[in-house]
Amino acid sequence: MARRDDVADLEEFGRFGEPALLILVSLADGPKHGYAITEDIASFAGVRFGPGSLYGAIARLESRGLIEGLDTEDRRNPYQLTAVGAKALRARLASMQSVAKVGQRRLAKA
Amino acid sequence: MTWLIRLYPSAWRRRYGRELAELLAAQPASFRTAVDLVAGAVDAWLNPQSSTAVTAANAKGAGAMVPKMLKLRSAGYGANVATADDIKKVWLPGAASCLLFFGFYWVLIWLPFDKTRFQFLAIPYLVLPFVGALAAYWSRRMKGSVLERVLSALFPVFAFVALFAVRIVYGLFFEGVPYTLPHFLAGFSVTLVFIVVGGLLLVLGAWPFCRPHLRQQLP
Numbered sequence: 001m002a003r004r005d006d007v008a009d010l011e012e013f014g015r016f017g018e019p020a021l022l023i024l025v026s027l028a029d030g031p032k033h034g035y036a037i038t039e040d041i042a043s044f045a046g047v048r049f050g051p052g053s054l055y056g057a058i059a060r061l062e063s064r065g066l067i068e069g070l071d072t073e074d075r076r077n078p079y080q081l082t083a084v085g086a087k088a089l090r091a092r093l094a095s096m097q098s099v100a101k102v103g104q105r106r107l108a109k110a
Numbered sequence: 111m112t113w114l115i116r117l118y119p120s121a122w123r124r125r126y127g128r129e130l131a132e133l134l135a136a137q138p139a140s141f142r143t144a145v146d147l148v149a150g151a152v153d154a155w156l157n158p159q160s161s162t163a164v165t166a167a168n169a170k171g172a173g174a175m176v177p178k179m180l181k182l183r184s185a186g187y188g189a190n191v192a193t194a195d196d197i198k199k200v201w202l203p204g205a206a207s208c209l210l211f212f213g214f215y216w217v218l219i220w221l222p223f224d225k226t227r228f229q230f231l232a233i234p235y236l237v238l239p240f241v242g243a244l245a246a247y248w249s250r251r252m253k254g255s256v257l258e259r260v261l262s263a264l265f266p267v268f269a270f271v272a273l274f275a276v277r278i279v280y281g282l283f284f285e286g287v288p289y290t291l292p293h294f295l296a297g298f299s300v301t302l303v304f305i306v307v308g309g310l311l312l313v314l315g316a317w318p319f320c321r322p323h324l325r326q327q328l329p
Contacts, residue, residue: 049146050145051130052143052146052151053150055130077129
């Protein structure tokens with residue numbers, strides 16, 4: 001069962017926090033498998049996570065119900081964002097956006 | 111490089127191993143990838159609760175709910191644990207602590223001290239409780255049983271005995287100089303002291319980390 005405090009969940013990911021956030025952003029576009037997630041993140045964020053980091057984050061996200069695997073015949077199992085995951089991502093992005101706004105406002109004054 | 115996937119817990123491999131192998135096949139092998147995989151394997155062992163989907167998927171049924179709530183099912187618990195996992199809970203922390211110990215000893219013998227002084231000879235023995243504690247702690251994090259933690263802690267002793275055996279074979283067949291009984295007895299006495307004193311110090315260090323799991327304390 002997924003936890004209710006979804007925003008706190010992402011913060012509890014430790015070193016997997018950044019990969020987890022970027023995976024959620026990548027899956028917001030639609031279901032993807034591991035390799036496609038890596039390529040997508042590399043294209044929009046300019047970072048390429050190693051397979052250990054990627055699947056460490058995927059395992060955490062899946063265990064918390066933020067993403068789910070889709071059953072396919074293919075060896076490459078795609079993942080999709082769950083409703084809980086979408087809610088957590090929205091909350092996280094809103095939080096980041098407010099921080100960015102404050103930062104930009106303060107920089108403009110400086 | 112796919113062989114590095116074998117470092118992960120078996121339940122984890124059953125869930126993600128195939129995908130990970132697929133991903134590895136799609137990208138060039140590099141040292142950075144290898145380090146990332148090893149770090150991921152260590153994380154999977156140390157934080158099995160972070161991937162409860164692994165065991166939840168394998169143990170569908172109401173019976174899994176209570177232990178899951180108690181966080182007792184993990185990559186290191188339950189029916190999904192293979193014999194290879196049990197063995198890994200011994201050799202992986204044991205080998206890691208052993209490497210640290212012999213690495214430390216290697217550095218020590220390079221230092222400009224009088225190697226024959228008792229104080230110098232005692233230093234490796236003084237660090238043994240910490241080595242034992244480290245191995246038992248890692249084994250406990252990997253959900254090893256009390257016996258597995260003690261065996262992990264005793265790894266330097268096993269390594270010392272193995273080194274002595276190698277020394278005998280080398281002395282008898284490869285050294286060129288005759289390997290006589292006095293040679294054997296000198297090595298044997300040092301090994302015996304290490305087995306008894308070193309073993310005791312290692313177990314002493316491991317002792318605080320040898321309390322049974324909550325699961326084992328439950329009726």
